[in-house]
Amino acid sequence: MNGYRFVSDWMLETSAEELWKLIEKPEQADWWRGCSICKLKSGSSGDGIGDEYRTVIRTRMLYKLSFTAQIVEKRRPHLIVLRANGHLEGSGRLEFEQVGACTRIRYTWEVRTKKRWMNMWAPFFRPAFVWNHNRVMADCVEGLTSRLGIRLVQSGAAEA
Numbered sequence: 001m002n003g004y005r006f007v008s009d010w011m012l013e014t015s016a017e018e019l020w021k022l023i024e025k026p027e028q029a030d031w032w033r034g035c036s037i038c039k040l041k042s043g044s045s046g047d048g049i050g051d052e053y054r055t056v057i058r059t060r061m062l063y064k065l066s067f068t069a070q071i072v073e074k075r076r077p078h079l080i081v082l083r084a085n086g087h088l089e090g091s092g093r094l095e096f097e098q099v100g101a102c103t104r105i106r107y108t109w110e111v112r113t114k115k116r117w118m119n120m121w122a123p124f125f126r127p128a129f130v131w132n133h134n135r136v137m138a139d140c141v142e143g144l145t146s147r148l149g150i151r152l153v154q155s156g157a158a159e160a
Contacts, residue, residue, distance in 0.1 A: 002119040003090075004130070008107045008137045011154035016096040016103045018148060020077035023094070026053055026069075031143035034058040034136065040068065048074045055084075060135045061128065065115075087115050102153055107137070 012019065022031075027039040036056045043050020048071050057065045067086030074080050080094040090111030097104040113119055113129075122129065134157045145152050 002113045002122055004111055006109045006133055009156040010105045010141050010152060011102050012105065013102050013151040013153055014148055016077040016098045019096060019103055022147065031147040033139040033143060057136055059132050061132045084111060089114055
């Protein structure tokens with residue numbers, strides 16, 4: 001019951017390359033409300049694979065989640081795959097697809113919660129946790145559009 005699979009889908013009026021420039025340096029994500037990311041170490045290859053980041057998210061429900069994200073795959077400007085360990089354990093897959101003058105972003109986040117209280121209360125609060133995740137991701141896309149001065153054309157989120 002402590003496992004979640006979220007898919008967030010956005011269409012933004014910009015190029016994949018412009019989005020990539022902003023997202024490829026997550027430690028500079030001051031545009032993402034409630035989220036702080038600190039680079040812990042660089043991978044040995046120099047291409048970003050193996051880089052590790054400490055991520056702390058202050059949620060709208062007034063709890064914090066902290067985890068280490070390690071980049072396990074990276075293909076400019078189309079794909080970043082990460083592995084998460086900490087309060088959340090699992091994987092994330094961020095995909096960019098150029099569609100005319102827009103870029104479709106799909107983020108798939110498959111995680112298990114490791115906080116004892118969250119696991120204990122999940123049967124009752126799962127809908128609230130899902131809402132909270134969707135709000136955190138909405139803050140992300142709102143920050144992206146504001147920082148780049150672009151328009152959100154389409155948005156969608158689902159828990160599968």
